[in-house]
Amino acid sequence: MSNYTVKIKNSAKSDLRKIKHSYLKKSFLEIVETLKNDPYKITQSFEKLEPKYLERYSRRINHQHRVVYTVDDRNKEVLILSAWSHYD
Template structure:
């Protein structure tokens, strides 16, 4: 299933930080064709983030995203800090 990738408003600042840290290419770990591809491993989040997934970009940074299969969209919520959104 090919999906479009959208940035949530909360992730736009994160994208600038990733580019300045030369990690922009790592953002593509969320594949447009298979958002659950392994590796890199992903984990399903819990509690108030239960509809979201996380993948490690570096030891320090993670990407938090959700997948809407009906709309064929991957929404990136955060790409810089850990689970704050």
């Protein structure tokens, strides 16, 4: 049973289309499962982004791409802000 609901910000939906048609789909889905269970779980790819007061977090899909998200603990929701490279 999931502890959190994962939602996708409209601006990140184009990122999902890219992931769906790439070799990164499996890694992305594994990250989504982690976010559903515990968005703060410390893993090798977990990072709290700067500036810290914005409460944004990141998990690496691979070396180039990452999932950036926020957490609403009160409503038990994770909002994915982006899921592709910020270098493109």
